[in-house]
Amino acid sequence: MKEKTALITGGAAGIGKMTAELLAEKGFHIVINYRKSEEKARKLAEEIQRKHRVKAAAVKGDVASMEDCRRIYEQAISLTGRVDVLIHNAGPYIRERKKMADYSLDEWLYLVNGNLNAVFYLTKLCLPAMRENRWGRIITMGFDRAETAAGWPERSAFAAAKSAVASLTKTLSREEAEYGITVNMVSPGDIEGDWKEKRIGEAMGRPDPGTPVGRPGTGEDVARVISFLCGEESDFITGAVISVTGGKDVLGKGKGK
Template sequence: MRKVALITASASGLAVAFSRQLAQDGFNLVLNYRKNKSGCEQLAQTLEHHYAIDTLVHQADMTQKQDIEQLVDATKEHFGRIDILIHSAGPFIFQRKRLTEYADHEWGEMIDGNLTSAFYLFRKIIPLMRPHGFGRIVTIGFDRIEQAPGWGYRSAYAAAKVGLASLTKTVAIEERENGITANMICPGDIRGAKKEAPMPLLQMEGYRTPVGGDLAAMISFLVKPEARFVTGNILSLTNGEDVLGHYDSGKKEVFDPIAFEIGTMVYVLPWNKVATVTDRLDRVNRRSLYTVQTADQEAQFTVDQLEELT
C-alpha cells in the first residue's frame, strides 16, 4: 500500500517542489490550499498524470482550528492513513514593522498560522502514525533559527517559527519510540520562480543559489525508512549564506567594480573560456551573482571571476 503525504500550502511556492518530489517518489498526496483552488487542482492533475498517484485536494486555512481538523479527517476518510506531514504553510507579513506597530490580528495570524497550526496538526496526525510504527514530520524554519536569533521588523514571524523549532524537536523526543521522526529544514534566500524550480538535471560547477528542488531532495531523504535515526534536527540549506545578515545588517553597501549586462560575452577565469551572461542576481551587501552559459556548461560567478572581453 502506498504511503500518504499531507503537504500544507501546496498551491504555490516551495510546497510545489515538495509535492513534485514526493509524487516522483511514489507517495499518494494530500494537497492543501487556502484560496488558490485552481492552482492546487491543476498541480494535482499534473502529478496524477505524470506519476500515476492518487491525490486529494482540500481547502483549509491554517489559522483556523476547525479547518485543520477537517483537513485531517478528510484525509483519513479518503486514504485511511497519514504517514508523512510536510508543514510548509507559513504566513508572512512583508511590510517592515516594529513590534509596537503590530495589530492584534496580525500578531495572531503569525502565531496561529506558523505555530498553533502545527500543534493542531501534530495532535490529530501523530495518533494516526503510531499504529504503523512509522511517521515523518518536516517543518520549515529560517536561517540560524536554532540560535533563537532576533529578526528586526519580523518579530511575530520570528517568534512563531522559533517556537515551531522547539515544538518540532520536542515531538522528535516524545515520538521516537513510535518510529516517528520530526525535523525542520531552513531554506536560503529563495525567491520567485526559484521556489518551485527543480534541481538542474546537470549539476553546475562552482557556486549556484539553491532552489526549491534542493529542499525537496532533502525531504525525499528525510521521509525514507533509512532516515529513522535522523530526528530532532534543524537542517540548514543555505549554502553557507548568512541569510539574516542580508537584512538590516547596518553594513555599507557593496558595489561591483563593473556590471555586466545580460547577453554580454565574458571570459570565465575558472573555466578558461568565453561564455555568455544569461542572468544577474543582485544581493544586499554581497557581490552580484552572474549566471554564465556555454554550449555545455552553466554556473554562477561573481564579477571577480569574470573578465570583460575587449
C-alpha cells in the same frame, strides 16, 4: 513507500509544490492543502496522478484555524485513508517590514496561529494513527538559525513563532521516537520568486554572487532534503534542524526575506 500518504500544507505552489512532486516520484500518495490557490492545487493534483499513478487530491483550509485543520485532516483521511507524512509547509508571512510595536493584535495572532499553533493542531490530529502504525514523518519549516532563537528585526512575529516551532520539533522528536516517528525541521535560505519551483539543473551555471556556493537556490534544493527525511532510510535522523541556504547568511546585516 507503497501505500503511504503525505499531507503537505501550502502545497499548491513554491517549495510545497516541488515537495509534492518529488514525494509523488517516490510513490507517496499526495494531499495538497491550499488556502486560496484552488486552481493551482487541483491542477497539480491532476498532473501528479497522471504522471506518477498515485492518488492525489487538493483540500482547502487555513492552517491558522483549528477548525480548518480538523477539516483538512478529515478530508485527507476520507480521500486516502491515512496520513503517514505531515509537512508543515504553510505559514503566513507579512512582507511589509515592521517593528513589533507596529503590529496589530490581529496580525500578531494570525502569524503565531499560522506558524506555531497550526503545527500543534495538525500534528495532534495525525499522531494517534502514526503511533498505531509505529511509523510517521513530521517536517516543520524554519528560517536560518531559527533553532538559536536569533533576533530578526522587523520580522518579530514570524521569527518568534518559527523559533518556538524549532523547540517543539526537538521536543516531539524525543517524545515520539519510541513509536517510529521522526520529527525534523528544514530551514530554507533566500529562494525567491520563480526559483521556488525550479529544478537544481536550471540553476547550474547561473551566477549568484550573493550566495557562497555561487548559484541561486531552488525549490528542488529544499524539496530533496524533505524527501530524504520522509524515507525509510532516514529513520536515524530526528530532532534535526537542517539549513538549506547555499552558505548565505540570511539574517546578516539586517536583511530579511
